[in-house]
Amino acid sequence: xxxxxxxxxxxxxxxxxxxxxxxxxxxxxxxxxxxxxxxxxxxxxxxxxxxxxxxxxxxxxxxxxxxxxxxxxxxxxxxxxxxxxxxxxxxxxxxxxxxxxxxxxxxxxxxxxxxxxxxxxxxxxxxxxxxxxxxxxxxxxxxxxxxxxxxxxxxxxxxxxxxxxxxxxxxxxxxxxxxxxxxxxxxxx
Numbered sequence: 001x002x003x004x005x006x007x008x009x010x011x012x013x014x015x016x017x018x019x020x021x022x023x024x025x026x027x028x029x030x031x032x033x034x035x036x037x038x039x040x041x042x043x044x045x046x047x048x049x050x051x052x053x054x055x056x057x058x059x060x061x062x063x064x065x066x067x068x069x070x071x072x073x074x075x076x077x078x079x080x081x082x083x084x085x086x087x088x089x090x091x092x093x094x095x096x097x098x099x100x101x102x103x104x105x106x107x108x109x110x111x112x113x114x115x116x117x118x119x120x121x122x123x124x125x126x127x128x129x130x131x132x133x134x135x136x137x138x139x140x141x142x143x144x145x146x147x148x149x150x151x152x153x154x155x156x157x158x159x160x161x162x163x164x165x166x167x168x169x170x171x172x173x174x175x176x177x178x179x180x181x182x183x184x185x186x187x188x189x
Contacts (some may be wrong), residue, residue: 002129004179005048006149006170007140009064010035015166018092021142022084022111025059031189032060035167036067038187042169043068043138051133055140056080065140073138078124081142082117085110099147099160118148122179125149129174146170153179162186 010032014021028036043049053073055061057080065073086109087094096102104113121141128137143164150156150170162184169185 002134002174003136003182004125004129004170004172004174005043005050005136005138006125006146006172007039007064007068007138008143008146008164008166008168009058009060009140010067011166012060014089020084020087020090020092020095021060022081022088022144023058024088028060028063032064032166033067034189035187036064038189039064039167039169040068042185042187048136050136050138052128052131053138053140054079054128056142056145058142061140061142065138068140069138076124076128078120079139079141079145082106082114082144082148083110083112085112087111099151099156114144114148117145118152121145121149122152125179126177129179130177149179150181154181159184 010028012026012028012032014026016029053065053069053071054076055065055073057075057077062075084106096105102114107113165186167187171182172179173182
């Protein structure tokens with residue numbers, strides 16, 4: 001059986017400022033560094049080892065991955081966060097509150113449709129997991145990317161209600177091009 005460990009990056013400066021990040025980037029905070037270290041400690045305490053590791057091309061994701069493991073990894077554009085267009089760097093309060101309202105909201109402003117993001121992430125992760133020597137894979141990505149990927153496979157409402165804090169670990173079983181969520185681990189600092 002193949003398993004994917006999809007991790008949301010550690011807290012960033014924009015997270016603390018309540019700003020939309022998307023394809024723009026901001027550095028990990030001290031708390032974000034500790035969150036990545038907590039993820040590393042969780043994997044160590046559970047004896048989880050990885051064959052391969054990947055991150056989005058955003059610095060906050062690759063920095064998180066490097067804190068989790070010292071193993072070589074590849075950066076993949078398909079794992080990037082939602083592009084929020086002109087809303088990048090603006091206040092989070094400007095985003096619609098309900099997930100269904102967000103789907104195409106950002107498109108007229110140069111952003112992405114979140115259904116397209118889900119397909120992009122799914123295609124990338126399927127290509128990764130279809131490789132023969134990929135049994136336990138670590139991937140670091142983003143909240144929106146993780147959420148939109150999850151909604152392809154199940155109703156995300158129950159997990160969304162629990163929140164996806166920075167450092168959340170989505171554990172998926174992968175078999176015959178289908179991802180099944182086994183659990184979401186939310187390390188506590």
